[in-house]
Amino acid sequence: MNTTPASSAARPAPEPRSAYRAFRSIGTRWADNDVYGHVNNVVYYSWFDTAVNAHLIEQGALDIHGGPTIGLVIETQCNYFAPIAFPDAVDAGIRVAALGSSSVRYEVGLFPAGSGLTAARGHFVHVYVDRASRRPVPLPERLRQVLQALRGPDA
DSSP, X not given: OOOSOGGGSOOOOOOBGXXXXXXXXXXXXXGXXXXXXXXXXXXXXXXXXXHHHHHHHHTTOOOXXXXXXXXXXXXXXXXXXXXXXXXXXEEEEEEEEEEOSSEEEEEEEEEETTOSBOSEEEEEEXXXXXXXXXXXXXXXXXXXXXXXXXXXXXX
């Protein structure tokens, strides 16, 4: 049983660009801002999906329309360090932190264009399943190759 208070856990902190293996530029939209004048938190999760899935598609590791294997999100989390607002451009850095037989933990850092540190960083876990049965399946070989190339230094 863990008796350490949650407050003594390491506090999340911004990370440098060098902590990530691949990048995708994403433009903000007027509609991304909320009434507080910055991008609403739900948009960050959309950027996570966009960065990772676009990379997998471009690398020939994911066929979203007809492939037999799809990834389902089972966990997601984000820490925010600095605001992002329209009309900022954002660079999404991606890496793989953990790779299982049918699952992967992606970590994504969001950098306002020109910034050396993340304004936000988070993760999500995909379990890869058969498109028809929705049962977990081993990662296809091409997907595993692409994911291996995204592994971070601590993975």
